[in-house]
Amino acid sequence: MSPSRSKPLKHISYISLLLSTTTGLVQCLQLQSTNEGRLPAMGFNSWNCFNEFIDEKKFLTAAQQLVDLGLKDLGYTYVNIDDGWSDKQAWRDPVTRRIVVDSKKFPNGISGLAEEVHGMGLKLGIYSDRGTKTCASYPGSMDYEEIDAKTFADWGVDYLKYDNCFFPEEEEDKYPWAPEWWNTTHDGNKVTAPEGYDFSTSRSAERYRIMRDALAKQDRIIQFGMCNWGHAHVERWGNETAQSWRIWGDILPQWTSHKDFIAWGVMPILNHALFHLSQTDFWGHADMDMLEVGNGLTEAEDRSHFALWAILKSPLLIGTPLDKISPQTLAVFKNEELIAFNQDAVHGGPAKPYKWGINPDWTWNQTHPAEYYSGNSTRGLHVFMLNTLDTTAVKTAVFSEIPGLDPKKRYRVHEMWGGKDIGDYDREFSIKVESHDIAALRFNEVSEEGIKVQGSGHYARKAPDEL
Numbered sequence: 507m508s509p510s511r512s513k514p515l516k517h518i519s520y521i522s523l524l525l526s527t528t529t530g531l532v533q534c535l536q537l538q539s540t541n542e543g544r545l546p547a548m549g550f551n552s553w554n555c556f557n558e559f560i561d562e563k564k565f566l567t568a569a570q571q572l573v574d575l576g577l578k579d580l581g582y583t584y585v586n587i588d589d590g591w592s593d594k595q596a597w598r599d600p601v602t603r604r605i606v607v608d609s610k611k612f613p614n615g616i617s618g619l620a621e622e623v624h625g626m627g628l629k630l631g632i633y634s635d636r637g638t639k640t641c642a643s644y645p646g647s648m649d650y651e652e653i654d655a656k657t658f659a660d661w662g663v664d665y666l667k668y669d670n671c672f673f674p675e676e677e678e679d680k681y682p683w684a685p686e687w688w689n690t691t692h693d694g695n696k697v698t699a700p701e702g703y704d705f706s707t708s709r710s711a712e713r714y715r716i717m718r719d720a721l722a723k724q725d726r727i728i729q730f731g732m733c734n735w736g737h738a739h740v741e742r743w744g745n746e747t748a749q750s751w752r753i754w755g756d757i758l759p760q761w762t763s764h765k766d767f768i769a770w771g772v773m774p775i776l777n778h779a780l781f782h783l784s785q786t787d788f789w790g791h792a793d794m795d796m797l798e799v800g801n802g803l804t805e806a807e808d809r810s811h812f813a814l815w816a817i818l819k820s821p822l823l824i825g826t827p828l829d830k831i832s833p834q835t836l837a838v839f840k841n842e843e844l845i846a847f848n849q850d851a852v853h854g855g856p857a858k859p860y861k862w863g864i865n866p867d868w869t870w871n872q873t874h875p876a877e878y879y880s881g882n883s884t885r886g887l888h889v890f891m892l893n894t895l896d897t898t899a900v901k902t903a904v905f906s907e908i909p910g911l912d913p914k915k916r917y918r919v920h921e922m923w924g925g926k927d928i929g930d931y932d933r934e935f936s937i938k939v940e941s942h943d944i945a946a947l948r949f950n951e952v953s954e955e956g957i958k959v960q961g962s963g964h965y966a967r968k969a970p971d972e973l
Contacts, residue, residue, distance in 0.1 A: 540727050542664075542727050542729050542749075543729050543730075543749030543750075543789055543790075544788050544789050545788070545848075545849050545851075545854075546750070546791045546819050546820060546822060546848055546849070547584055547665065547729060547731070547749070547750065547791075547821040547822075547823065548580075548581045548582045548583060548584065548821070548822045548823070548845075548848075548849070549572070549582050549583055549584025549585060549586060549628075549629070549631070549665075549822075549824070550568045550569075550572060550582065550823065550824045550825075550828065551584075551586040551588055551631070551667070551796045551823040551824070551825055552564065552568075552586065552587060552588045552825075553588035553589065553796065553825065554757075554759075554797070554798055554801060554825025554826070555801070555825055555826050555827050556588075556827075557589075557590070557642075558589050558590030558642045559590065560587065560588070560590050560591065560611060561610075561611040562611065562612045562613065562614060562618075562619050565585055565587060565623070565630075566619070566622060566623075567828070567829050568585055568828050568829075569585045569622070569623050569626050569628050570626065571828035571829055571831075572585070572626075572628060572828065573626055573627070573628075575831070575836060575840075576840065577824075577828075577839060577840065578626075578627065580840060580842060580845055581845060581849055582822070582824065582839075583627075583628050584628070584629050584630075584631050584664065584665050584823070585623050585628050585629065585630055585631065586630075586631030586632070586633070586665055586667060586823065587616070587619075587630070587631060587633055588633045588667065589640050589641055589642040589644060589669070590608075590642055590644060591607060591608060591611065591612065591616065591644075592605045592606060592607060592608055592644045593606040593607065593608045593609070594608075594643065594644055594645075598645060598650070602653075603650060603653050604654075604657045605645045605650075605654065605657065606645075615661070616630075616632065616661040616662075616663070617660070617662055620661055620662035620663060621662065624662065629664035629665060630662065630663055631663065631664060631665030631666065631667060631729075631731075632658055632661075632663045632665070632667070633666070633667045633669065634646065634647045634654060634658075634666060634667075634668055634669070635647060635668065635669040635670065635671050635672065636648060636668060636669070636670060636673060636710075636713045636717065636734075637670070637671050637672035637673035637674075637677070638672050638673065638674065639671065639672035640669060640671060640672070641669050641670075641671040641672075646671070646672060647668075648673060648677075648713075651716045651720040652720045652723075654720070655717065655720035655721045655728070656720075658721075658724075658728060659721075659724035659725065659726040659728060662726070663726075663728055664726075664727070664728060665728065665729045665731065666717075666729070666730055666731065667731045668714065668717055668730065668731065668732055668733060668748075669733045669734075670710075670733060670734040670737065673713070677709055678709065679709050679710050679737075679738050680697070680699075680709070681697055681698065681699030681700075681705075681708070682697075682737070682738075683699065683705070683737060683739055684735070684736065684737050685735075685737075685753065685755075685778055686755065686767050705738050705739040705740075705742050705743060706742060706743035706746070708738040710737060710738035710740075711738060711740075711743050711747065714732055714734065714747050715747055718730055718747050718748065729749050730747070730748040730749055730750075731748060731749065731750045731751075731752075731793065731821070732744060732747060732748040732750065732751040732793075733752045733793075734752060735752055735754060735756075736752060736753040736754045736755075740753070741753060741782045741785050741792065744785065744790065745785060745790040748790075749789065749790060749791065750790070750791045750792070750793040751790075751791075752793045752795060753775075753778060753779060753782055753792045753793065753794065754770060754774070754775050754778050754779070754794070755769060755770050756768060756769040756770070756795060757770060757771075757772070757794075757795040757796065758770060758798070759798040759801040759802040759803050760772070760802075760803075761803065761942055762774065762872065762873050772798070772803070772807065772810070772811045772814070773872055773873055773874075773875060773894065774872040775794050775795065776794070776814055776818075776875050777870065777871060777872045779792060779794050779820075780859060780875055780876055781868075781870075783818065783856050783858055786818070786819050786854075786856050787819075787854040787855050788854035791819055791820060791821060792818070792819075792820065793820055793821050794814075794815055794818065794820040796821075796823045796824075796825040797811065797812065797815060797822060797824055797825050797826075798811065798825060798826075799811055799812050799824070799825075799826065799835060799838055799839065800824075800825075800826030800831060800832070800835035800838075801825065801826050804942060805834055806940050806941060806942045806943035807942045807943075808835060808838050809838055809923065809943055809944060810892060810942055810943055810944040812839070812841070812844065813841075813844055813890060813944050813946050814890075814892070814944070815848075816841075816844040816845065816847060816848040817844070817847055817848070817856060817857040817879060817881060817888070817890055818856040818857065819854070819855070819856040822845070822848060824839060841922070841923065842925075843885075843922040843946070843948070844922060844946065846883065846885065847881070847883045847888060850883045850884055851884070852883075852884050853881070853882045853883055853884065855881070856881060857879040857880060857881025857888065857890060858879060858881065859876035859877075859878060859879050860878055860880050860907060860909055861876070861877075861878045861907060862876045862877065862878070863876065863877030863878055863892075863894075864877060864894060864895075873894065874894045875894070876892075877891060877892040877893065877894060877901070878890075878891055878892075878901075878903075878907075879891075879892075880908050880909055880910065882910065883948075885948060886920075886948045886950045887908075887910045887911060887950075888922075888946070888948050888949070889908060889945075889947045889948075889949060890944055890945065890946055890947070891903065891937070891939060891944065891945040891947075892939075892943075892944045892945075893939040893940065893941060893942060893944070894942070895941060896941050896942075897941055898938055898939065898940050898941060899938075899939055899941075900936055900938055900939075901936065901937055901939045901945055902934050902935070902936040902937075903934060903935045903937075903947065903949075904933070904934045905917070905932075905933055905934055906933075912951075913933055915951055915952075915953075916930055916931065916932050916951070916952040917930065917931055917935075917949040917950060917951055918930050918931075918949070918951075918952050919931055919935050919948070919949060920947065920948040920950065921945075921946070921947060922946035922947065923946055930952050935947070
C-alpha cells in the first residue's frame with residue numbers, strides 16, 4: 507500500500523520514545539523495514555455496515571470487491587474484522603487461554619480467512635479491546651496481551667484495532683479526561699489533572715503500551731490502531747504507542763449532531779481534529795474514525811467527508827457494503843487525486859486551515875468549523891473550500907491569504923473531483939460550492955517555461971461551473 511520510504515523519519519520525539527524500550531526499538535525497525543504504518547492505512551472495516559453481525563462470507567465478499575472494483579489498485583489493501591468474531595460462550599480455550607473463534611461465523615477460523623485474503627494480495631485486520639470484554643461484550647485482551655498478540659500473529663493477522671471498553675475500576679485513570687469535555691464543563695465528580703500532568707503516565711497509556719510491546723515481540727508485522735476515543739489526551743502519547751489513534755467518539759452517518767455524547771456527526775469530529783493537526787505525520791496518524799461514505803449522507807456530504815478525512819491524513823477505512831455500492835459512492839472512494847494527497851510519499855503532514863470562514867480563526871464550533879484549507883503535495887499546492895451552510899455559496903481563494911501562493915504570480919487551477927484544469931488566474935479564484943460540499947483544487951504556477959508541477963499547493967471542492 508505504501509510507497510517506498512524516501513526520506514528519514516520526521517518524528518524525532520516518536521523515535522526517541524520508541525527507543526526507550528527494547529521492544530519499541532524492535533517495532534520501529536520492523537515498521538521501517540516494511541513501510542507499514544508510514545502512511546495512513548486504507549481498506550475496509552466491517553463495523554459501520556454490519557456491526558457484530560459478521561461472518562467469513564462477508565469478508566471474502568469485501569475482499570473480492572476491493573479487487574474487482576479497482577480499489578485494491580488504489581491502495582485499499584486492509585480487510586479488517588471488527589467486533590463480533592469470537593465465541594461468547596466458549597470465551598477462551600481452557601488450556602491455551604487463546605480466544606475461541608466463533609466457528610459458525612468463521613468455519614475455517616481466522617487463519618483460514620487470512621490465507622484467502624492474502625491470496626488476493628490483501629491484508630487481514632482483527633479487533634480486540636484493552637478491557638476484560640469488547641464493546642459488544644466478547645472476550646477482551648486485558649491480562650492476555652502476550653497470548654493474544656501471539657495468537658493474532660500465528661493466524662496471519664496484519665492489523666489490530668484495539669478498543670477501550672469494560673475495564674475494571676482499578677484500571678480507571680487517576681485524572682480522567684475526554685475530548686467531549688473540551689470547552690465545556692465536565693462531570694464535577696471527575697478529578698482534574700494538575701497543570702503539567704504527563705498523560706503518558708496514565709493507566710490508559712500504560713495499558714495500550716502493554717499491547718504495543720506484545721505485538722512488537724512477534725515475528726510478524728501487525729499495524730497497531732488504538733481506539734480509545736481521544737481519552738487521556740491520547741494525542742500527547744499516541745505517536746509513541748501506535749501507528750494511529752482515535753481522537754474522538756464513534757462516527758455517525760450524519761452531518762452534525764450526536765447521539766448520547768458517544769457517537770457524532772462529521773462536523774463535530776472535524777472540529778475537534780483541527781486542534782490536533784501537529785501530531786500527524788509519517789508513521790503516526792490521528793484517526794477520525796472509519797468512513798460513513800455511502801451510509802446515508804447526501805452525495806455532497808459524502809464528498810466532503812471523504813475529502814476532509816483524506817486531506818487531514820486520517821486512515822481511509824471503507825464502512826459500506828461493497829457489493830451493493832452505488833456508482834456515485836464508488837466514484838468518491840476512487841478519487842485518485844485525493845488518495846494521492848493522503849498517501850503522498852514526500853509530504854506527510856495534513857492540510858491545515860488558513861482561515862475559518864464563518865467564525866473567527868480558531869473558533870470551537872461543531873456546526874461551522876474551518877472552511878478554508880491548504881496543503882502541499884508532490885503535485886502542487888492544494889486548496890480546499892468547504893461549505894458548511896445549508897445553501898449554495900460562492901467561495902473565493904484569495905492568493906494573498908494562502909500560504910505558499912504568491913499574489914503577484916499567475917496559477918493554473920485544477921479541479922480534483924472532475925480531474926480537469928479550469929483555467930489560469932491572477933490574485934484570486936472563485937467557485938460555486940453546493941451546501942455541505944467541498945471544492946478540491948490544485949494550484950500550479952504558470953510561467954514562461956510552462957506549468958510548475960512541483961511546489962506549493964491547496965485543495966477545494968466542486969467546480970464544474972467557472973464564475
